[in-house]
Amino acid sequence: xxxxxxxxxxxxxxxxxxxxxxxxxxxxxxxxxxxxxxxxxxxxxxxxxxxxxxxxxxxxxxxxxxxxxxxxxxxxxxxxxxxxxxxxxxxxxxxxxxxxxxxxxxxxxxxxxxxxxxxxxxxxxxxxxxxxxxxxxxxxxxxxxxxxxxxxxxxxxxxxxxxxxxxxxxxxxxxxxxxxxxxxxxxxxxxxxxxxxxxxxxxxxxxxxxxxxxxxxxxxxxxxxxxxxxxxxxxxxxxxxxxxxxxxxxxxxxxxxxxxxxxxxxxxxxxxxxxxxxxxxxxxxxxxxxxxxxxxxx
Ligand SMILES: NC(=O)c1ccc[n+]([C@@H]2O[C@H](COP(=O)([O-])OP(=O)(O)OC[C@H]3O[C@@H](n4cnc5c(N)ncnc54)[C@H](OP(=O)(O)O)[C@@H]3O)[C@@H](O)[C@H]2O)c1
Numbered sequence: 001x002x003x004x005x006x007x008x009x010x011x012x013x014x015x016x017x018x019x020x021x022x023x024x025x026x027x028x029x030x031x032x033x034x035x036x037x038x039x040x041x042x043x044x045x046x047x048x049x050x051x052x053x054x055x056x057x058x059x060x061x062x063x064x065x066x067x068x069x070x071x072x073x074x075x076x077x078x079x080x081x082x083x084x085x086x087x088x089x090x091x092x093x094x095x096x097x098x099x100x101x102x103x104x105x106x107x108x109x110x111x112x113x114x115x116x117x118x119x120x121x122x123x124x125x126x127x128x129x130x131x132x133x134x135x136x137x138x139x140x141x142x143x144x145x146x147x148x149x150x151x152x153x154x155x156x157x158x159x160x161x162x163x164x165x166x167x168x169x170x171x172x173x174x175x176x177x178x179x180x181x182x183x184x185x186x187x188x189x190x191x192x193x194x195x196x197x198x199x200x201x202x203x204x205x206x207x208x209x210x211x212x213x214x215x216x217x218x219x220x221x222x223x224x225x226x227x228x229x230x231x232x233x234x235x236x237x238x239x240x241x242x243x244x245x246x247x248x249x250x251x252x253x254x255x256x257x258x259x260x261x262x263x264x265x266x267x268x269x270x271x272x273x274x275x276x277x278x279x280x281x282x283x284x285x286x287x288x289x290x291x292x293x294x295x296x297x298x
Contacts, residue, residue, distance in 0.1 A: 010034060010035065010036045010062065011034075011035050011036070011091040011092065012035065012036045012037075012038070012088045012089055012090055012091050012092075013030055013035045013036070013037045013038070013090075013091060013092040013093075013094060013251075014037075014038045014040065014066075014083055014090060014092070014093050014094070014130065015027060015030070015037055015038070015039050015040070015094045015096060016039075016040045016070060016094070016095055016096055016097035016123075016126070017040075017096040017097030017098060017145075018037070018039040018040075018041065018050070018096070019039065019041050019043065019046055019047050019050045020050075020212065020213060021210070021212030021213060021214060021240050022096065022145075022207055022210055022212060022240045022243045022244050022247065023094075023096040023097070023244075024050060024054075024240070025240045025241045025243070025244035026094065026096065026244040026247045026248065027039065027050075027054050027063070028054050028057055028058060028244075029244055029245070029247075029248045030092075030248075030251075031054050031055070031057070031058035031060040031063060032057075032058045032060070033252075034060060035060075035062075035091075035092070036062040036063075036064075036088065037060075037062065037063045037064070038064050038065075038066050038083055038086075038088075039051065039063060039064070039065055039066070040066045040067075040068050040070065040079050040097070040126075041065055041066070041067060041068075042067065042068065042069040042070070042071075044065070044067055047065050047067075048065070051063050051065060066079045066082050066083060067079075068082075070097050070118050070122040070126075071099070071108045071109075071114050071117060071118045071122070072108060072109050072110065073108075073110050073112075073117070073121065073122065073125060073293075073294055074109075074110075076122040076125045076126055076129075077125060077129060077296075079126065080125070080126060080129030080130055081129075083130065083133075084129075084130075084133060089133070089136060089137040090130055090133045090134050090137055090140060091137055091139070091140050091141070092140065092141050092142075092143070092251055093126075093127060093130060093134060093140070093141075093142045093143070094143050094145075094247065094251070095123045095126065095127065095142070095143065095144045095145060095184070096143075096145045096247070097118070097119075097122075098118070098119055098145060098147070098214065099114065099115050099118040099119055100115070100173075100177050100214050100215070100217070100218075101173065101214070101215060101216065101217035101218040101219070101222075102114060102115060102173060102217055103173065103217070103219040104171070105167050105171035110293075112166060112293065113165070113166045113167045113171070113176055115173070115176040115177050115180055116165055116166070116167075116176050116179060116180045116183075118180075119177070119180035119181060119183075119184065120179075120180040120181075120183040120184055120187070120286075120290065121290055121293055121294050123144060123184055123187065124183075124187055124287075124290040124294060124296065125290075125294040125296045127142060127144075127187070127191070128296045128297070128298060129296060131191075131298070134200060135198065135200065137200075138199060139199050139200070139257065140200045140201075141200070141201050141202070141203075141250070141251060142188075142191065142200070142201070142202040142203075143202075143203055143204070143205060143247065143250050143251065144184050144185075144187065144188050144202070144203070144204040144205075145184075145204070145205055145206075145207065145247075146181040146182075146184050146185050146188075146204045146205065146206050146263075147177070147178075147181040147206055147207070148206050148208065149174060149177050149178040149181055150178050150181045150182035150185055150273075150274075150276075150277070151178070151274055152174055152175065152178040153175070153178045153179055153182050153276060154274065154276050156172070156175045156178070156179075158182075158276065158279075158282060161175060161178075161179040162179075162282070162285060162286070162289070165179060165289065173222075182276070182277075182286075183286040183290070184204065185204055185263065185273070185277055186277075186282065186283035186286045186287065187286070187287070187290075188202050188203065188204040188261060188263075189261050189277070189278075189283055190283055190284075190287050191261075192260040192261025192262075193261065194298070195260065196260070199257075199258075200260075201256065201257070201258070201259060201260040202260055202261065203250055203256070203259065203260060203261070203262050203263070203264060204262075204263055204264070205246060205247060205250055205263075205264045205265070205266070205268075206263065206264070206265055206266065206271070207238075207243045207246075207266050208236075208238060208243070208265060208266040209229070209230075209233075209236055209237045209238065210237065210238050210239070210240055210243045210266070211230070211237050211238070211239055211240065212240050238266055242266075243266045245268075246264065246265070246266045246267055246268040249268035250264060250268065253268070263277070
């Protein structure tokens with residue numbers, strides 16, 4: 001096979017959050033499996049270092065950076081355009097980047113609460129922005145990384161969260177994180193319905209408890225509680241490498257070729273989520289909210 005043929009046949013992936021934690025381990029797996037990978041990343045110096053390391057481990061030089069802070073809607077939209085300008089197909093969209101642990105309400109440049117905007121609104125804008133390209137690619141897969149924290153939302157009261165998505169009345173970090181992830185679950189389910197007559201699948205995965213640095217911003221007493229759990233229930237915490245294997249399973253398993261709109265755990269097993277996940281009225285309202293706030297529509 002010539003070098004040109006090899007390049008033409010390469011599958012293309014766009015990965016967010018590939019510079020640390022689970023995403024970095026997944027990037028290594030994708031690189032070893034000869035994907036051409038676009039990593040959407042915000043920190044140029046760190047990303048250059050990680051990508052150089054992954055190129056050297058995998059022997060795959062086809063890893064490119066698209067620089068964008070997903071906390072900014074204009075940068076997210078620019079990332080979409082930068083990818084579209086490459087003219088490449090898109091076989092796998094892995095929405096993995098996530099923000100957690102901000103003690104105080106922090107606003108993005110768009111005036112939006114940063115956890116909600118980074119985790120949900122940018123995932124919505126990125127995915128819808130790339131959907132035309134994804135539709136052109138046979139058997140493409142979209143994978144959204146969520147979290148069991150969505151289960152907290154019924155306790156907070158969903159209507160409160162929906163009305164106060166920007167945490168203007170009250171800021172609670174776990175509520176913002178849980179709401180952002182519940183909204184990504186709704187996004188997954190809505191897209192699966194919209195794409196039902198295609199061979200594109202869209203699913204979500206909950207990493208569970210994984211030993212990464214995602215807790216770097218955590219504050220007292222939540223940080224103490226998490227560190228205690230990491231010690232007292234050490235066997236329940238998974239390594240980032242192991243969790244990336246579940247991501248990889250969702251990316252490539254042939255038996256999942258027609259499975260869409262589902263929720264998986266960190267072992268790649270199907271989970272039956274809480275009833276709130278099936279609430280179509282809530283799903284529709286979070287879709288409409290994202291359309292209104294991002295200005296991105298199908
Ligand atoms: N670890 C867990 O126990 C756990 C549990 C449930 C769900 N999750 C979810 O799993 C996913 C991966 O988490 P992880 O544990 O691997 O976290 P991590 O080690 O903190 O890595 C997060 C990745 O997301 C990127 N990122 C964060 N904010 C970004 C932004 N505004 N713009 C661009 N990139 C951004 C980070 O970039 P930098 O390198 O620049 O920081 C990093 O590459 C997240 O969606 C998280 O919510 C994790």
